[in-house]
Amino acid sequence: GQSLEQPSEVTAVEGAIVQINCTYQTSGFYGLSWYQQHDGGAPTFLSYNALDGLEETGRFSSFLSRSDSYGYLLLQELQMKDSASYFCAVRDVRSGGYNKLIFGAGTRLAVHP
């Protein structure tokens, strides 16, 4: 089957840098996505990596190593508003499900002053 592992909780202070890791096991790989979800809110798309390397979008960056089945989300210059849950996800393409995502259990990030 397909599964993703990520830490359940991470704590950091404002202005710091935090890295949220994600390891995955899939029978076929079509990219790793990251989503952010604030309490009571909708998950929102942050980034997508299909190839190895680092993708940067403002304060957020995402990294992928396909050979290691590993990726991470890097958040820089942390702000209080970054306190949220972060999910990594892969697409389950075995059944042609390009829009069927398998999610990790989520990492709850708490940013403190």
Next chain:
Amino acid sequence: KAGVTQTPRYLIKTRGQQVTLSCSPISGHRSVSWYQQTPGQGLQFLFEYFSETQRNKGNFPGRFSGRQFSNSRSEMNVSTLELGDSALYLCASSTGATSNTGELFFGEGSRLTVL
């Protein structure tokens, strides 16, 4: 551009009842998928519809069903509700048959409580 709209936002039902949840995708989006989110299980895929056809189904019992209309709006139905069906039900839309970036646009969900 309006986002994904889900109704109702909150509802309370009792065991044995049924419930219908509605989702209006972003205009122009033809794919709608549904996810169940619970504290213990995270986000679990329920099913995906594209052009009124169910393309994929997750590992949920037959009590969970859905459909998509010609205007891409979608509904999901849960019959014979059980306590374990209490969850946040999220609808997500995307642009086309394949999503190159895996980007889904989620609604804020319908929070179902089963008593």
